[in-house]
Amino acid sequence: MSKKITAYKVTKIFPSPRGQVVAVKDFSLEVEDGEFVCIVGPSGCGKSTFLRILAGLVPATCGTCAIHRSPDAPPGKPLNSVVFQEYAIFPWKTVRDNVAFGLQMRGVPKKERFRIAADWIQRVGLKDFADCYPHELSGGMKQRVSIARAFANDPEVLLMDEPLAALDAQTRAVMQEELLRIWESDRKTVVYITHSIDEAVLLGDRVILMTARPGTNKASFTVPFPRPRDLSLSSTAEFAQLTYGIWNLLQEEVHKTMEGRAR
Amino acid sequence: MSGQRTVSLRFPRPAPAWLKSLLMLVGLVIFNGVLFVFGGWKKNWIVAITANFVGVALVLEWMTAYVSARRLSAYERALSIGFPIAMLVAWELLVRGGVLSATWFPPPTKVARALWDLATEYDRFNKTSLLGRPWLIPQIYSQQGWAGVKALFAESHLWATLMRIFAGFIAGSIPGLIIGIAMGISRTMRVMLDPVISALYVIPKITILPLMMLIFTPFGETYKIVTVAISVFFVVLINTMAGVKGVEPILVEAGKNYGATGVRLFWHVIIPSALPVIFAGLRLALGTALIVIVAIEFVRAKSGVGYITWYYWEVLNPPKMYAGLIVIMLLGVVLTYGLMSVEGLLMPWQRRREQRQVIEVPEG
Ligand SMILES: Nc1ncnc2c1ncn2[C@@H]1O[C@H](COP(=O)(O)OP(=O)(O)OP(=O)(O)O)[C@@H](O)[C@H]1O
Numbered sequence: 001m002s003k004k005i006t007a008y009k010v011t012k013i014f015p016s017p018r019g020q021v022v023a024v025k026d027f028s029l030e031v032e033d034g035e036f037v038c039i040v041g042p043s044g045c046g047k048s049t050f051l052r053i054l055a056g057l058v059p060a061t062c063g064t065c066a067i068h069r070s071p072d073a074p075p076g077k078p079l080n081s082v083v084f085q086e087y088a089i090f091p092w093k094t095v096r097d098n099v100a101f102g103l104q105m106r107g108v109p110k111k112e113r114f115r116i117a118a119d120w121i122q123r124v125g126l127k128d129f130a131d132c133y134p135h136e137l138s139g140g141m142k143q144r145v146s147i148a149r150a151f152a153n154d155p156e157v158l159l160m161d162e163p164l165a166a167l168d169a170q171t172r173a174v175m176q177e178e179l180l181r182i183w184e185s186d187r188k189t190v191v192y193i194t195h196s197i198d199e200a201v202l203l204g205d206r207v208i209l210m211t212a213r214p215g216t217n218k219a220s221f222t223v224p225f226p227r228p229r230d231l232s233l234s235s236t237a238e239f240a241q242l243t244y245g246i247w248n249l250l251q252e253e254v255h256k257t258m259e260g261r262a263r
Numbered sequence: 264m265s266g267q268r269t270v271s272l273r274f275p276r277p278a279p280a281w282l283k284s285l286l287m288l289v290g291l292v293i294f295n296g297v298l299f300v301f302g303g304w305k306k307n308w309i310v311a312i313t314a315n316f317v318g319v320a321l322v323l324e325w326m327t328a329y330v331s332a333r334r335l336s337a338y339e340r341a342l343s344i345g346f347p348i349a350m351l352v353a354w355e356l357l358v359r360g361g362v363l364s365a366t367w368f369p370p371p372t373k374v375a376r377a378l379w380d381l382a383t384e385y386d387r388f389n390k391t392s393l394l395g396r397p398w399l400i401p402q403i404y405s406q407q408g409w410a411g412v413k414a415l416f417a418e419s420h421l422w423a424t425l426m427r428i429f430a431g432f433i434a435g436s437i438p439g440l441i442i443g444i445a446m447g448i449s450r451t452m453r454v455m456l457d458p459v460i461s462a463l464y465v466i467p468k469i470t471i472l473p474l475m476m477l478i479f480t481p482f483g484e485t486y487k488i489v490t491v492a493i494s495v496f497f498v499v500l501i502n503t504m505a506g507v508k509g510v511e512p513i514l515v516e517a518g519k520n521y522g523a524t525g526v527r528l529f530w531h532v533i534i535p536s537a538l539p540v541i542f543a544g545l546r547l548a549l550g551t552a553l554i555v556i557v558a559i560e561f562v563r564a565k566s567g568v569g570y571i572t573w574y575y576w577e578v579l580n581p582p583k584m585y586a587g588l589i590v591i592m593l594l595g596v597v598l599t600y601g602l603m604s605v606e607g608l609l610m611p612w613q614r615r616r617e618q619r620q621v622i623e624v625p626e627g
């Protein structure tokens with residue numbers, strides 16, 4: 001298998017009036033083609049910052065970071081598409097236009113892009129809402145639009161930043177299963193950031209643990225469970241064992257973060 | 264059950280709405296009767312009118328108890344149409360009853376009559392009319408062609424004001440939009456221009472009229488249009504800048520991540536996001552333009568609805584002065600609704616979000 005993402009000793013320093021903030025320090029990551037990698041770490045450890053560097057939205061201070069194009073990829077295929085934590089779908093576009101946005105920017109003809117959009121809208125279960133504007137949708141539905149927009153864009157890799165964090169527990173559980181279903185039919189390379197260890201283990205092939213700020217590599221776990229998976233996996237003893245192991249390590253970092261705040 | 268007893272003790276059943284309403288109406292009749300008999304109505308008219316208004320409003324509110332949910336919006340519409348009519352009727356009666364002076368507050372029937380006269384009359388002395396006598400258009404066209412029709416428009420006060428507003432609005436809002444967008448996008452430009460703009464913005468726009476007359480000669484239309492344009496310019500610029508500056512950074516990032524760069528980022532993300540604030544600015548600017556042009560016509564013009572309103576004050580003809588005010592009001596309402604329908608066309612996502620509120624005209 002070929003490497004899809006190689007990030008080597010990525011460091012990001014933000015200048016601030018009170019001195020420099022080191023958000024990410026020497027963080028390295030390699031992702032195989034078709035792999036689903038989850039990154040877990042305490043709040044404020046630099047996960048979003050790393051993802052934004054990976055997406056090319058901000059430059060790294062030092063280190064190298066690359067997403068590799070498949071040799072047989074058609075020209076114009078985008079390198080990455082981000083699913084933002086805050087949805088970030090356009091309030092002035094209908095669900096259909098939002099989902100088709102990436103294709104439109106690439107110059108895909110209207111008929112073709114609407115066909116692809118309609119397919120993805122159906123796959124995320126929003127068929128009856130294609131002509132709605134975002135303010136007519138619930139939070140979970142908006143996030144589905146955001147996910148459909150990313151998948152419809154058909155990028156080399158998908159970058160998701162806590163896409164389900166803003167949802168209530170029930171909606172999140174439903175969305176986790178939907179995400180599994182969609183991904184297992186598509187098998188795209190995914191980097192997925194989450195606060196929830198359960199979610200990381202349920203969805204991912206691998207779970208990367210980051211330390212408290214400045215974020216570096218703490219540990220990496222391979223998730224051995226076979227696919228296709230569903231929510232029933234989370235009630236097995238093996239699942240509990242693995243999540244507990246990850247939690248034990250993460251705990252130290254969370255404590256560090258809390259102490260840092262208290263001081 | 265004990266619970267039931269407690270409840271019935273603490274909350275005696277409220278009087279039915281019809282009973283309350285009946286009592287209130289009887290109370291109002293007695294109140295007015297007593298005031299009237301003892302001659303206090305005219306002296307205490309503020310108290311009397313307030314009390315009557317509150318009483319009637321309460322009765323109408325209690326009556327909603329008998330209006331089915333399906334009929335509620337029709338009921339409310341009837342109130343919002345009915346009350347202004349009731350006010351006009353009250354006005355008419357107050358004048359006829361001698362409470363209000365017929366000289367300064369001509370009754371609505373008289374104002375309506377004056378409005379009709381104003382709309383249909385031709386002023387032979389000044390060679391002008393309010394509407395430009397549109398009913399003559401077919402006849403004049405067949406006799407004199409387009410030149411005749413043009414002459415008809417030229418004699419119209421309404422047309423004169425409209426043209427000044429349009430010319431000034433277009434001439435002011437286009438540079439306002441362009442510079443506002445530039446200042447919204449570029450921090451450097453904003454830092455440089457902001458102090459100047461903020462300082463000039465606070466000048467009441469009508470005060471630049473003498474300066475404009477100096478620069479553009481105090482004859483013709485140019486200085487009037489330029490004054491309107493400058494007033495419009497600042498309002499549009501400041502709102503456009505605020506709208507563009509207020510674009511959510513996360514949406515710009517999303518736009519970039521999905522391949523929108525340069526002009527496409529501008530059209531697909533920045534402009535639509537700023538449009539609601541831009542249109543709020545355009546609406547304010549339209550109100551300002553109306554105020555400024557009417558003020559200019561008061562002091563400097565020989566045509567326009569501001570001019571006729573002022574003229575009928577000078578010749579002490581209050582009914583026609585009121586008629587002029589009504590024309591100005593209608594002009595403001597029509598123009599604002601026109602702009603709002605453009606808004607609806609350009610921003611379909613806002614149209615479904617909320618019903619628009621009533622228009623407000625700002626201070627100039
Ligand atoms: N634009 C910026 N300027 C200055 N500091 C920043 C900036 N963006 C992030 N930081 C800092 O970098 C650190 C990491 O931020 P980041 O958003 O990457 O954390 P995170 O791991 O995504 O946190 P969370 O899990 O709460 O989303 C934080 O301490 C934050 O204050």
Ligand SMILES: [Mg+2]
Pocket residue numbers: 047048049161
């Ligand atoms: Mg984050």
